[in-house]
Every structure is written in structure tokens, then in C-alpha cells.
Amino acid sequence: MKNLLVLTSLIFLISCGSTTQEHTANTKNSNSETVYIYDQETNKKLKQAEDFINNDQYDKAFPILSELAKQGNPIAQNDIGVGYQYGFNGITDEKKAIEWYTLSANQNYAPALHNLGLLEFNKAKNDSDYKKALDYFLKAEKQNHYESISTIGIFYKNGIIFPKNLNKSIEKFKIAAEHGNASGQFNLAQAYYYGEGVQQDFKKALEWYEKSSEQNYEAATIQLAKLYFSGKGTPRNINKSIELLKPIAESGNATAQYNLSIAYRENNDNKNYSLWKNIYESNPKED
Incomplete structure (x- = not known):
């Protein structure tokens, strides 16, 4: 279930291939219809921590979340888990992430259930491993946790x-x-793009890529740029493709960097083509 880079007929890299095209993600907030109600002071602290995180001030968010997590708040426990998994607090520790996710999941907090499932899913090697992951996703689905529903x-x-x-x-x-x-x-x-389970429809694919891209979902933005590059589902617009790709390429996304170089080449902009080709080729190569 690894995400692979593959070539299309237009020599345009997409974020993942047709057999491994689906995406799922960790969830920090509820992402479901379940409402969690706490006292005013707790809500104030959660909001303060969220604001710090949104401003990349993880060092200020962590003490607030740590205090709430130790008091048993499942939202804070899950967020601490995310912090340990991705190093938001400066320390990456998957074992501690699992510990905090589990404390939160034991209170049936859907995002924590999803995050435990995702850890199992990403390292699964056999049906038994996938079954463990699925069990977590199914529990979260009962709370209308949409990331888990998509993963199912x-x-x-x-x-x-x-x-x-x-x-x-x-x-x-x-x-x-x-x-x-x-x-x-x-x-x-992706289903509409490849015609898997539905009739192939590039216009509908474009519509859903746009909705996902509007939420800063990089894989969707890359695919959207691909449609503008190829003229599928929309009039061909190389400049639009470049506009979509450039911010992602500048953030270090190798797929976007490669695609951006191809778009510049198609636009007869050899200077920027060479620039982004060299940037892409300077990335560490996967074994």
C-alpha cells in the first residue's frame, strides 16, 4: 500500500499510481459528527493550544496539551500522540504516540481510534495486521469519522x-x-479519473480534485495541475498548472518539482525548466 511515483503518457508525475492511488491521513481534530463538550476553561485551553499549533508554535502548545492530557482529556491525549508521532514537540517517539493514542481511544475518541488504525495500516504485512487496523477504523466509523470511512x-x-x-x-x-x-x-x-467503480469522467474528477485542493490537500492539487496540463476535463492551461504546482514545489514536494519542470518546458521556459529539473534531481534518491 505504499504510494508510488509513476509516469503518465504525458511524462507528468502523479502523486500515486492507479493501484495505490488512495489516500488516508492522521486526524488531529474530531473530523466527525460527534460533539465533545467540556467546561469553559478546558475549551479555552484547547483553543489556545490549537491557535499555537496553527502558528507553528508547538513549544507553547505542548505544555497546555500535556496538562490537559494528564487530566484525562481525550482530545489533548490524541494531540500529544500526534505530537510524538511527528515531532511537533521536538521529539519523535512512536511508542509514546501509541501510548497517548491508546489512552484517548480507550475513551472512544474517534480521531485516536483512526490514528491507531493508521499506524497499523501503514506497517501491515499480512491480513492479521490489516484486520487490526480495520477494527479501529470500524469503531471510528460508528461515530461518523469521515477519514476512517474513506479509509474503509x-x-x-x-x-x-x-x-x-x-x-x-x-x-x-x-x-x-x-x-x-x-x-x-x-x-x-481518483476513481473518476481512472474509471474505477464509476464511469470515467474527467470533469467530475476535476470537480472533486478542486474541492480537496481547496483544503490544501497536496496530492489533489498535483492531480488538478495534471488535468490542466493535459486538458482533460478542462481547457488546457499550462500557466494554471504552473500556478498550482509552484507553491507545493517550493515547499519541497519532489513530485510537484518534477511536474513543474515539465510544465515550464512545455511553456518553452528553458531557464525555469532547468532550475526545477536540477532541484528535483538534487533530492535524495529512494532505494
Whole structure:
């Protein structure tokens, strides 16, 4: 289930191939319809921590979340888990991330259930591992956690644990997408792009890529740029493709860097073509 870079017929890299095209993500906030109500002081502290995180001030957010987490708040416990998993507090420690996720999940907090499932999913090697992941996602689905619902669609799409069922995968992707989940929107767009479980429709793919891209979902923005580059589902517009790719390329995304170089070459801009080709080629090569 690794995400792969593959070449299209237009020599334009996409974020993932047709057999590994689905995306799922960690969740920090509720991303579901379940409402969590706390006292005014707790809500104030959670909001303060969220503001610090949104401003990349993780050193200020961590003490607030740590205090609340130790008091048993499942939102803070999950956020501390995310912090340890990705090093938001300066320390990456998957074991501690799992400990905090588990404390939160034991209170049936859907994002923590999803995050535990995602850890199992990403390192799964056999059906037993995937079953552990699926169990977490199914528990979160009961709370209408849309990231988990989209992820369950991946299980159906690829025949993991469940028999392969493209109709069921589309059903899950649509539920998540129509409730504003960026991964679900991307996965549904991919289905329309490749014609998997639905009739191939580049215009509908474009529509769902746009919705996902509006939430800063990089994979969707890269695919959207690909549609503008190729003129599928929309009039061809190389400049629009460049406009979409450049911010992502500047942030270090290798796929966007390569695609941007190709777009500049297509626009007969040899200077920028060479610049971004060299930047892309300077990235460490995967084994």
C-alpha cells in the first residue's frame, strides 16, 4: 500500500499510481459528527493550544496539551500522540504516540481510534495486521469519522480483508467526500479519473480534485495541475498548472518539482525548466 511515483503518457508525475492511488491521513481534530463538550476553561485551553499549533508554535502548545492530557482529556491525549508521532514537540517517539493514542481511544475518541488504525495500516504485512487496523477504523466509523470511512473504502477498493467491491468503495468515498473530507474527495476524484467503480469522467474528477485542493490537500492539487496540463476535463492551461504546482514545489514536494519542470518546458521556459529539473534531481534518491 505504499504510494508510488509513476509516469503518465504525458511524462507528468502523479502523486500515486492507479493501484495505490488512495489516500488516508492522521486526524488531529474530531473530523466527525460527534460533539465533545467540556467546561469553559478546558475549551479555552484547547483553543489556545490549537491557535499555537496553527502558528507553528508547538513549544507553547505542548505544555497546555500535556496538562490537559494528564487530566484525562481525550482530545489533548490524541494531540500529544500526534505530537510524538511527528515531532511537533521536538521529539519523535512512536511508542509514546501509541501510548497517548491508546489512552484517548480507550475513551472512544474517534480521531485516536483512526490514528491507531493508521499506524497499523501503514506497517501491515499480512491480513492479521490489516484486520487490526480495520477494527479501529470500524469503531471510528460508528461515530461518523469521515477519514476512517474513506479509509474503509480503500479496504473495499483493494480487496483487503473484505472481498474486492468497487461499488462499496465508491459508497464510502462519497460519504466522506460529501461531508467535506479531503481524503475522501481525493479518493473519489481518483476513481473518476481512472474509471474505477464509476464511469470515467474527467470533469467530475476535476470537480472533486478542486474541492480537496481547496483544503490544501497536496496530492489533489498535483492531480488538478495534471488535468490542466493535459486538458482533460478542462481547457488546457499550462500557466494554471504552473500556478498550482509552484507553491507545493517550493515547499519541497519532489513530485510537484518534477511536474513543474515539465510544465515550464512545455511553456518553452528553458531557464525555469532547468532550475526545477536540477532541484528535483538534487533530492535524495529512494532505494
